[in-house]
Amino acid sequence: xxxxxxIEISGLSKHFGPVTAVDDLSFTVQPGKVTGFxxxxxAGKTTTxxxxxxxxxxxxxxATFGGTPYxxxxxPLETVGAALDANFHPGRTARNHLTVYATxxxxxxxxxxxxxxxxxxxxxxxxxxxxxxxxxxxRLALAYTLLGDPGVFVxxxxxxxxxxxxxxxxxxFLQSLAREGRTVLVSSHLLSEVQQSVDEVVIIxxxxxxxxxxxxxxxxxxxxxxxxxSPDRPALAAALDAAGLEYTEGRSGFIVDEPDPAKVxxxxxxxxxxxxxxxxxxxxxxESFLSLVGGGDES
Amino acid sequence: xxxLRAIGSEFQKVFTTRMWWLLAILLAAYVALMSGGFGAFxxxxxxxxxxxxxxxxxxxxxxGTDLAPLLYSFASSVGYVFPVLLGALAVTGEFRHKTLTPTxxxxxxxxxxxxxxxxxxxxxxxxxxxxxxxxxVGAGAAALAGFGLDTGLDSSDTWALIGRGVLAMxxxxxxxxxxxxxxxxxxxxxxxxxxxxxxxxxxxRVVASLSDVTASIGKFLPGAASDALVGASFxxxxxxxxxxxxxxxxxxLVLFGIAVVATVIGGATTWRRDVx
Numbered sequence: 147x148x149x150x151x152x153i154e155i156s157g158l159s160k161h162f163g164p165v166t167a168v169d170d171l172s173f174t175v176q177p178g179k180v181t182g183f184x185x186x187x188x189a190g191k192t193t194t195x196x197x198x199x200x201x202x203x204x205x206x207x208x209a210t211f212g213g214t215p216y217x218x219x220x221x222p223l224e225t226v227g228a229a230l231d232a233n234f235h236p237g238r239t240a241r242n243h244l245t246v247y248a249t250x251x252x253x254x255x256x257x258x259x260x261x262x263x264x265x266x267x268x269x270x271x272x273x274x275x276x277x278x279x280x281x282x283x284x285r286l287a288l289a290y291t292l293l294g295d296p297g298v299f300v301x302x303x304x305x306x307x308x309x310x311x312x313x314x315x316x317x318x319f320l321q322s323l324a325r326e327g328r329t330v331l332v333s334s335h336l337l338s339e340v341q342q343s344v345d346e347v348v349i350i351x352x353x354x355x356x357x358x359x360x361x362x363x364x365x366x367x368x369x370x371x372x373x374x375x376s377p378d379r380p381a382l383a384a385a386l387d388a389a390g391l392e393y394t395e396g397r398s399g400f401i402v403d404e405p406d407p408a409k410v411x412x413x414x415x416x417x418x419x420x421x422x423x424x425x426x427x428x429x430x431x432x433e434s435f436l437s438l439v440g441g442g443d444e445s
Numbered sequence: 446x447x448x449l450r451a452i453g454s455e456f457q458k459v460f461t462t463r464m465w466w467l468l469a470i471l472l473a474a475y476v477a478l479m480s481g482g483f484g485a486f487x488x489x490x491x492x493x494x495x496x497x498x499x500x501x502x503x504x505x506x507x508x509g510t511d512l513a514p515l516l517y518s519f520a521s522s523v524g525y526v527f528p529v530l531l532g533a534l535a536v537t538g539e540f541r542h543k544t545l546t547p548t549x550x551x552x553x554x555x556x557x558x559x560x561x562x563x564x565x566x567x568x569x570x571x572x573x574x575x576x577x578x579x580x581x582v583g584a585g586a587a588a589l590a591g592f593g594l595d596t597g598l599d600s601s602d603t604w605a606l607i608g609r610g611v612l613a614m615x616x617x618x619x620x621x622x623x624x625x626x627x628x629x630x631x632x633x634x635x636x637x638x639x640x641x642x643x644x645x646x647x648x649x650r651v652v653a654s655l656s657d658v659t660a661s662i663g664k665f666l667p668g669a670a671s672d673a674l675v676g677a678s679f680x681x682x683x684x685x686x687x688x689x690x691x692x693x694x695x696x697x698l699v700l701f702g703i704a705v706v707a708t709v710i711g712g713a714t715t716w717r718r719d720v721x
Binding site: 196200201219222226231233234236242243246247249251290 | 554
């Protein structure tokens with residue numbers, strides 16, 4: 147196995163005519179962890195990955211593997227395994243698809259059977275890919291990344307199209323790669339899709355870096371809040387004011403800037419107000435993700 | 446070293462889908478029909494000049510014409526469209542099925558990939574040439590022998606013609622790569638190949654033969670250059686083309702030049718673009 151090396155994006159920009167797809171983007175992806183590369187559709191994730199892999203030219207800046215651009219890697223498939231889009235010649239079998247690229251990269255033929263077994267499609271390997279389901283194509287794309295047993299994995303939306311069993315499988319798979327000390331970068335437009343498998347997040351929107359850090363740090367960004375409601379809202383408002391709590395009024399009650407519901411309940415008790423609802427506001431992770439990327443998908 | 450690996454990969458790409466044998470079968474059937482069919486007709490006409498004259502109006506072949514090279518050269522004079530198609534598909538298929546991504550990930554040096562396609566399609570074209578000449582010689586010689594005419598198979602000239610024909614087919618395969626990388630849209634490339642080889646060039650060759658000035662240009666048309674390289678063609682017999690032709694080696698150089706120039710221009714333009 148090749149050792150994990152960091153992915154280094156520095157001042158990267160990519161323009162398509164007047165459109166700026168990636169705008170002065172810098173971040174580093176470390177080995178030994180699964181890093182989620184997150185952002186809404188059209189945020190520039192795929193473009194960043196394509197430039198990183200030498201498929202598109204950068205307008206400015208650099209994207210390297212430990213300082214070496216993809217095209218300058220002496221043995222690319224044995225250094226980086228990348229799956230961008232699950233596109234294959236429909237008339238070629240999975241085994242032949244992998245054999246073609248194993249030959250080009252000078253890898254032994256035994257690797258083809260090994261990776262087919264590793265992703266669990268060896269049973270169907272001699273069928274033409276045109277008849278494959280989306281989930282099987284995703285697995286074949288993963289098999290391609292494993293051919294050279296590389297230390298770095300770059301996967302664009304690998305969970306898209308997988309069934310629940312496949313999602314469970316890939317989560318364990320990504321974690322095991324990271325535990326072996328490899329660098330794993332996984333893009334997704336849904337935080338919820340990857341939040342159970344990533345350790346670090348890099349969040350971009352409109353081509354710009356919004357946040358880079360641990361998943362836990364993203365959680366801290368959005369302090370949990372409390373929702374409280376009463377049949378007599380003006381009285382509850384007065385009680386919250388008296389207790390010095392900040393709040394905004396929503397459809398289902400007051401959203402109070404206080405992580406502990408007990409304190410809000412106490413304020414109501416002191417004010418003699420009857421409560422109809424009192425609970426902690428959940429899903430802080432998703433909320434802080436959406437606030438970072440500007441409220442959701444734009445394209 | 447990486448070029449050898451890339452060439453191996455390109456051969457696997459050709460032989461792991463069905464297109465190559467579909468085209469090989471079509472090529473064999475087409476050439477067999479033309480060579481065997483014309484061979485039988487010309488043999489009959491030579492044996493019965495009076496009947497042929499009354500049926501067709503005129504004797505199709507000047508007396509004393511050596512029929513064998515004409516029949517055998519059908520392999521390249523009508524078959525050359527097949528290696529061009531296969532060569533063009535080797536490039537346009539990568540764009541159509543978006544397989545340039547795994548291809549360039551496995552070999553990031555794009556020039557190496559294109560050079561490998563050029564070389565592999567030279568060899569594949571030669572292979573199609575062997576198939577085509579096996580069929581044209583088999584069917585043509587059978588027809589000639591059936592009418593007791595000379596098959597020319599004991600003549601070294603015939604075998605030299607076959608060898609030059611296989612070379613021509615190889616060069617057409619490389620021209621296909623050049624065309625494919627210039628016109629990466631698969632449908633457009635196929636339409637151009639069919640339209641040019643079946644309609645545009647035959648018409649141009651006839652028109653060019655009408656005056657001496659245009660004839661000296663027309664001999665550089667790729668089909669004319671190919672016929673010059675092979676050394677025989679029914680075009681000359683049917684007076685469709687000019688009698689003015691290049692030397693065989695000049696014809697070969699013209700074909701090779703077209704293949705190289707098209708591939709280099711395509712390699713410097715479409716092949717360098719962002720892959721999406």
